[in-house]
Amino acid sequence: AQKITQTQPGMFVQEKEAVTLDCTYDTSDQSYGLFWYKQPSSGEMIFLIYQGSYDEQNATEGRYSLNFQKARKSANLVISASQLGDSAMYFCAMTQRGSNYKLTFGKGTLLTVNP
Amino acid sequence: EADIYQTPRYLVIGTGKKITLECSQTMGHDKMYWYQQDPGMELHLIHYSYGVNSTEKGDLSSESTVSRIRTEHFPLTLESARPSHTSQYLCASSVRRSTDTQYFGPGTRLTVL
Numbered sequence: 001a002q003k004i005t006q007t008q009p010g011m012f013v014q015e016k017e018a019v020t021l022d023c024t025y026d027t028s029d030q031s032y033g034l035f036w037y038k039q040p041s042s043g044e045m046i047f048l049i050y051q052g053s054y055d056e057q058n059a060t061e062g063r064y065s066l067n068f069q070k071a072r073k074s075a076n077l078v079i080s081a082s083q084l085g086d087s088a089m090y091f092c093a094m095t096q097r098g099s100n101y102k103l104t105f106g107k108g109t110l111l112t113v114n115p
Numbered sequence: 116e117a118d119i120y121q122t123p124r125y126l127v128i129g130t131g132k133k134i135t136l137e138c139s140q141t142m143g144h145d146k147m148y149w150y151q152q153d154p155g156m157e158l159h160l161i162h163y164s165y166g167v168n169s170t171e172k173g174d175l176s177s178e179s180t181v182s183r184i185r186t187e188h189f190p191l192t193l194e195s196a197r198p199s200h201t202s203q204y205l206c207a208s209s210v211r212r213s214t215d216t217q218y219f220g221p222g223t224r225l226t227v228l
Contacts, residue, residue, distance in 0.1 A: 033215065043203055045158075045219035091157065100165075101215045102173070103148075103207075105157040 003027075004092050004106035011111050013082045020067070021077040021109045023092035032096040034075040035103070036066065039089040048090075051075060082113045118142055121206050121220035128196055129228050136191045136223045138206035147189040148207040148217060151175060158205060164189055196227045 003026040013019040025034065036048040051059045051066045059066045067076040079086055089108045095101040119140040128134060138147065145166050150158040150173075160173030164183040178200070179193050189208075193200055203224050207217040 035216065037219075043205075043222040043224065045205060045207070045222075047216055047218060050216055089155075095215060101146075101209075102160055102163065103158075103217055104174075105159075107157045108155075110155075 004094055004104055006092055006106035006109050008109045009107075011109055013079075013111065013113055015084060015113055015115050016081055018078060018080045019082055019111065021079070021090050021092075021111065023075045023077065023106060025073050025075060025092075025094050027073075027094065027096050029096040029098045032094055033101075034066070034068070035093040035095070036064070036075075036077045037091045037093060038086075039091060039108070041088070045091070049077070079111075084113050084115060087111060087113045119206060119208055119218055119220040121204075121223050123223060124221060125224050125226075127226045127228065130195075130197055132196050132227075134193050134196055134225070136204055136206075136225070138189045138191070138220055139187050140189075140208045140218075140220075141187060142208065142210070142218075143186060144208035144210045144218075145186070146209045146211070146215075146217075147183065148209075149173070149179075149181060149189070149191050150205045150207065151177065152203045152205060152222075154203070162191065196225075198227045201225060201227050 005024045032053045034051045038046045049061045065078045091108045092106040122137045149162040152158045159175035161177040162181040205222045206220040209217040
């Protein structure tokens with residue numbers, strides 16, 4: 001069974017600073033994908049970034065980067081130069097071939113960006 | 116960017132009513148999904164479909180039912196709503212590519228009185 005753990009229920013960061021949101025995962029499958037989604041208070045889920053288990057380089061998308069440490073089974077999200085609009089819930093999620101690519105979500109981290 | 120739509124966005128109804136939550140996508144994605152999410156909690160998969168006339172139950176047991184008669188349309192129905200069904204329902208779709216990224220609709224916030 002696959003499992004996603006996000007140990008930070010809430011995080012605070014000052015505007016323009018960088019922040020790291022933690023995510024660890026557990027799977028016995030060799031082929032899997034890791035995702036981060038952002039959920040503002042309005043409720044929609046916004047896809048941010050993806051990392052494949054066979055990707056050797058860390059994924060980056062604008063101000064978002066994924067710090068992928070395969071041996072530690074961690075996939076932390078780094079947001080650089082935080083903006084007020086980054087305040088939201090952030091969910092780490094995983095798919096694996098053995099589960100037909102169904103997404104399993106962590107419990108989320110509520111990020112608050114202070115001015 | 117993904118084009119996936121859900122209606123209604125908000126719904127308040129009384130116990131015992133039959134409701135249908137609509138979800139449609141214009142991207143021709145084969146796979147579609149329904150998730151249930153209580154406030155401040157993680158998402159749980161309740162139904163999914165890998166194509167027309169294909170539907171499966173997800174990891175979380177749900178009294179709702181779904182149908183997939185057309186590729187672009189994946190409605191969810193509750194025959195008799197109860198207060199325990201109060202939640203947010205999110206629809207998503209994806210295409211079988213290397214990443215299989217799921218794109219979500221805006222969600223429906225359902226309140227059953």
